[in-house]
Amino acid sequence: NAGVTQTPKFRVLKTGQSMTLLCAQDMNHEYMYWYRQDPGMGLRLIHYSVGEGTTAKGEVPDGYNVSRLKKQNFLLGLESAAPSQTSVYFCASSYVGGTEAFFGQGTRLTVV
Amino acid sequence: QQQVKQSPQSLIVQKGGISIINCAYENTAFDYFPWYQQFPGKGPALLIAIRPDVSEKKEGRFTISFNKSAKQFSLHIMDSQPGDSATYFCAAGPRDDKIIFGKGTRLHILP
Numbered sequence: 001n002a003g004v005t006q007t008p009k010f011r012v013l014k015t016g017q018s019m020t021l022l023c024a025q026d027m028n029h030e031y032m033y034w035y036r037q038d039p040g041m042g043l044r045l046i047h048y049s050v051g052e053g054t055t056a057k058g059e060v061p062d063g064y065n066v067s068r069l070k071k072q073n074f075l076l077g078l079e080s081a082a083p084s085q086t087s088v089y090f091c092a093s094s095y096v097g098g099t100e101a102f103f104g105q106g107t108r109l110t111v112v
Numbered sequence: 113q114q115q116v117k118q119s120p121q122s123l124i125v126q127k128g129g130i131s132i133i134n135c136a137y138e139n140t141a142f143d144y145f146p147w148y149q150q151f152p153g154k155g156p157a158l159l160i161a162i163r164p165d166v167s168e169k170k171e172g173r174f175t176i177s178f179n180k181s182a183k184q185f186s187l188h189i190m191d192s193q194p195g196d197s198a199t200y201f202c203a204a205g206p207r208d209d210k211i212i213f214g215k216g217t218r219l220h221i222l223p
Contacts, residue, residue, distance in 0.1 A: 004155075031209060040121070042215035043156070043201065050209050058210070090155050098206020099144050103155030 002026055006091050006104035013081045013111045021076040021107050023091030031097045032074040033058075034066060036087040037106075043090065049074055050097060081111045115139055116204050118214025126222050131189040133217045135202035138183065142204040146211070147176065147187045150199045159200070160187070192221045 045058030049068040092101040146161035205211035
């Protein structure tokens with residue numbers, strides 16, 4: 001099993017460009033999460049989903065949108081990238097919300 | 113409002129020593145307390161977790177100590193090795209289908 005797979009692994013964007021980060025899980029988990037990790041800030045929740053077709057805001061949702069059209073996929077979009085969105089992004093999934101979470105390898109995004 | 117406070121931010125321990133990382137939580141409704149380990153360039157991975165009905169859980173060299181009355185829990189790494197050098201996150205949940213993470217501790221084990 002691949003677990004949680006994130007694509008791409010690295011990306012450089014210019015300010016104002018858009019992009020979509022893809023997260024795919026093969027564990028049939030209902031719950032999926034997008035986090036950003038910045039030095040000294042820990043893991044901050046951007047958006048999450050409690051099942052196919054659902055999304056909800058996390059701690060730092062501004063500037064991001066998400067979609068969960070299929071149970072196994074959770075997409076994170078940046079419509080107009082800003083330098084403040086330079087970060088490492090992690091996707092995670094869990095069978096039961098708020099319990100053991102499985103993380104992807106991360107996407108390192110730089111906005112210049 | 114930070115609901116899970118983790119300390120220290122960074123820790124240096126000699127090889128063979130004991131590494132101790134502490135966390136405190138606020139919400140008494142939490143009933144799941146995991147520790148995650150993250151190596152550079154990788155995603156966090158579950159290391160060990162505890163429920164509040166026990167005061168200690170041990171897996172190999174890793175032990176969680178849990179103090180329900182003080183709303184604190186800690187990770188002890190016995191006989192610390194250079195391969196244990198990583199960032200460690202404590203967490204607590206669930207709260208509205210989410211886990212609340214501490215800000216992390218960067219652990220460095222001196223060879």
